[in-house]
Amino acid sequence: MAVVEVKDLKKSFGSLEVLKRISFEVERNEVIAVIGPSGSGKSTMLRSLVHLEEVEGGSISIQGSYLVQDGTYVKAKDLKEITSKMGMVFQQFNLFPHLTVIQNLELAPKLLKQAATEGYRKRAMDLLEKVGLADKADVFPSKLSGGQKQRVAIARALMMNPEILLFDEPTSALDPELTGEVLDVMKDLAKEHMTMIVVTHEMEFARDVADRVLFMDQGEIVEAGSPDELFGNPQKERTKAFLSRTMRNRRNE
């Protein structure tokens, strides 16, 4: 059974249709890369999975439980239960600036009383170790580089033991030389079979790490397939045009 099932998702901002009957499924342990031009609805689609955006029609089901069914959302309590299975990493990190790195990690599990208090610190330190920032546990986010901030944000999301991790352009706000350290952490997660949906402009990451790539344009999934299929032999004109545009930009950089 698919862990994420999205069917006929619809949303508009005023007269602009940002999602036009989007449908796709994600299997357990799959890494999905979502690519496409700016304004194609990628982020809106991702954000609607955790209810940061409300859709007007269609269904989203997470591990068999409906978050929204034919445009009708479940009760607030169930909604929270279902979205709690997902973690999210934002383009702008959204770390809490008034808390130290380790406090950022511990805040939510402490408030939600997930385990005994002494458990948090060990788990937080283990995760910081994992993203290579154990030595930064007691500093404030303002002292970190963008890449370090994003790695902390990933560790913070992992603290909640998510079944599915969503990434909304996790490297787009970073200087080019800092994207590597973040992508490396994401690659490690993929190797550990974390189920991930990654909205990204990093074509190499999509090609090397993703199991499947979705190409979105103007609120639709134009084409979906394995990285080999999509990058090697795109079927649709819009996909070809986007890929050649992106690759040309890459060469010009």
Place this chain on the structure above:
Amino acid sequence: MSLDYLLTILKPMLEGAQATILLFLVAIIVSIPLGFLLTLAVRSSVKPVAWLAHAYIYLMRGTPLLLQLLVIVFGLPLIPGIGEYLVLDRFVAACIGFILNYAAYFAEIFRGGLLAIDKGQYEAAQVLGLNRWQTTTKVVLPQMFRIALPAVANESVTLVKDTALLYAVAVPELLHFAQTAVNRDFTIVPFFLAALIYLLITMVLTLFFKWLERRMQFE
């Protein structure tokens, strides 16, 4: 100019300064929480509450503090029927006036602090599973107070100087005793002395807020 003279006029002036400092402390301790409640009222989803809060802030910021003090101290007792019940100790009445007025200013300062918080903070809190109360108390308010701190410090210094308005409602305070001494002894010295005492108070206040800002540096 003898040291004896300075000491003679200093004594009543320091007593006056006590009234000044007491008013300042009462006003700041009560008006900051009240201002924060007003901020919440302004943002309330219950429309009449929000309108009332807006109207209150408009009234308090749109009229002179001096007028408000005169109304509370001398005006209210003149209201037919209920006026006799509104005769308060002048100092108490003045405290109420300062609190009501400054709460409106603090409300606007805190509102500015809330507006400065990025919406990504709310989104991160939501995705991590925090409820509204947890998000407000653990994520939003600590940041709001930090952002508002320099403006709160500024407003506090203004409050110290505004206490001189007590003069107009005939509550003896620092400036009152200075003026009395000037009239009696025909010398400018008491004014300078008063200025020195005000400067001393604002310096202590400034140092306190600087210390608080450093402590809340988040670095």
